[in-house]
Structure formats: C-alpha cells, structure tokens
Amino acid sequence: MATVFIVGGAGQVGRRLAQRLAARGHAARALHRAPAQAAELEVLGATPVAGDLRQLDAAGLAALLAGSDAVVFSAGAGGKGGPELTDAIDGRGLELAVAATRQAGIRRFLLVSAFPEAARGRHVSDTFEHYIAVKKRADVHLVDSGLDWVILRPGTLTDAPGTGRVRAGLAIPYGEVPRDDVAATLLELVERPAVNRVIVELTAGATPVGEAVQALAR
Numbered sequence: 051m052a053t054v055f056i057v058g059g060a061g062q063v064g065r066r067l068a069q070r071l072a073a074r075g076h077a078a079r080a081l082h083r084a085p086a087q088a089a090e091l092e093v094l095g096a097t098p099v100a101g102d103l104r105q106l107d108a109a110g111l112a113a114l115l116a117g118s119d120a121v122v123f124s125a126g127a128g129g130k131g132g133p134e135l136t137d138a139i140d141g142r143g144l145e146l147a148v149a150a151t152r153q154a155g156i157r158r159f160l161l162v163s164a165f166p167e168a169a170r171g172r173h174v175s176d177t178f179e180h181y182i183a184v185k186k187r188a189d190v191h192l193v194d195s196g197l198d199w200v201i202l203r204p205g206t207l208t209d210a211p212g213t214g215r216v217r218a219g220l221a222i223p224y225g226e227v228p229r230d231d232v233a234a235t236l237l238e239l240v241e242r243p244a245v246n247r248v249i250v251e252l253t254a255g256a257t258p259v260g261e262a263v264q265a266l267a268r
C-alpha cells in the first residue's frame with residue numbers, strides 16, 4: 051500500500067482521488083488551505099495537511115511530504131486571480147512541489163496538466179492562452195526534473211458521474227472527461243509504477259480505466 055501526497059488535495063479532482071486511494075487501502079495525505087476542508091477530507095478517509103503553496107518554501111513543503119511514496123500535483127488557480135495567480139500556483143507552485151519532492155527523496159510525481167490544444171480552432175481569452183502556456187512550461191519543468199514522472203493531460207473536466215471507461219494515449223483527439231474518471235486514472239497510475247516518464251492524454255472513452263493504464267506500461 052502506498053502513501054500518496056496530493057497537492058490540491060481539497061480540489062475537485064484531488065478529493066475524488068483521496069477518496070479512491072483510501073477505499074483501496076492506500077494512505078492519502080491531502081494538502082489544503084481552508085481549515086473547514088480538514089473535516090471534509092477526514093470524512094473521505096484522507097489525512098488533511100494544512101499548507102499554502104504561496105507561503106511554503108521547498109524545505110517546508112519537503113517536510114510535509116516526508117515519508118510519502120508518491121506526489122500527485124492537482125493544484126491550480128482555476129483561471130481565478132489573473133495571470134499572477136496562474137503563475138504562482140500552476141507555474142511556481144509546480145516548481146516548488148518538484149523541488150520539495152526531490153528534497154524529500156521521493157521519486158514518483160504525477161502531474162495533472164492540460165491538453166495544449168484545448169482551445170484549438172476557437173477564439174480564446176488572454177487568460178486562457180496564458181494558462182495553457184504556463185501548463186506547458188510546467189510540463190517541461192517536470193520532464194527536466196530527473197524524477198519518475200507521469201504527466202496526465204485530461205480534456206475538459208466535467209462533473210458527470212464517472213463511467214470507469216476512458217480513452218488514454220500518447221496522442222488522442224480532444225474531448226471531455228468526468229473528474230471521477232480522472233481520479234480513477236490517477237489511482238491506477240499510482241498503482242502501476244511501470245507507467246513512467248510518459249505524457250498521457252485522457253478523455254472519456256470505451257476502455258476500462260485499469261486496462262487503459264496497463265496498456266501504457268513499457
């Protein structure tokens with residue numbers, strides 16, 4: 051059983067992952083900001099860990115990560131707070147988490163990223179264009195980190211109930227995907243370290259999640 055630290059653990063994907071990890075017997079440690087989120091995370095079976103990416107330094111976050119087997123980064127500013135907050139969370143927050151993971155001696159790092167061509171063919175706001183650029187730079191930073199990484203690029207996230215079936219591959223057509231199925235995919239990635247140093251695009255699909263992730267093992 052693994053101990054998994056989720057940065058963005060109280061987020062919509064993070065919470066779903068924490069619950070699935072706990073249900074499968076893993077220890078989920080969920081970084082959160084608001085004090086009220088602690089009790090909610092405990093109900094899901096996770097251990098709440100209070101902390102803010104804008105206030106922690108690498109040594110401070112490394113101390114919180116210590117003893118974990120894997121780190122999942124699913125934090126993001128969500129387009130709120132303008133480019134500064136996107137830079138601070140999706141950009142520097144990811145860099146901070148990578149540095150802390152290295153300091154803590156943890157190898158495995160899973161990043162929830164985004165399809166770079168998410169808005170191809172339609173007019174997008176400067177905010178969205180900036181967000182996609184920051185996400186891509188974060189991917190590059192992680193790939194250069196020397197960690198055992200997986201970058202998961204889900205399509206547009208929805209709150210539709212999960213189906214347990216996805217399309218996952220190195221390059222697939224853009225689409226939507228329920229957050230439930232993103233969390234299910236992250237759980238399978240935690241359990242399959244043979245899937246390593248690969249960028250995985252993910253949408254709704256027809257393949258059971260476990261099979262889809264197993265097919266990515268090399």
Ligand SMILES: NC(=O)c1ccc[n+]([C@@H]2O[C@H](COP(=O)([O-])OP(=O)(O)OC[C@H]3O[C@@H](n4cnc5c(N)ncnc54)[C@H](OP(=O)(O)O)[C@@H]3O)[C@@H](O)[C@H]2O)c1
Nearest residue numbers: 058060061062063083102103104125126128163164206207
């Ligand atoms: N929306 C889409 O269609 C889409 C598509 C592809 C990829 N993604 C990416 O998928 C990821 C997860 O999505 P989601 O729906 O789970 O997003 P979410 O619900 O907004 O979760 C993001 C989490 O990041 C946390 N966070 C923000 N600032 C922080 C800080 N300073 N310190 C610590 N934590 C901080 C938030 O904490 P609080 O709870 O305290 O606010 C929140 O829990 C995001 O990175 C997003 O960019 C989204």
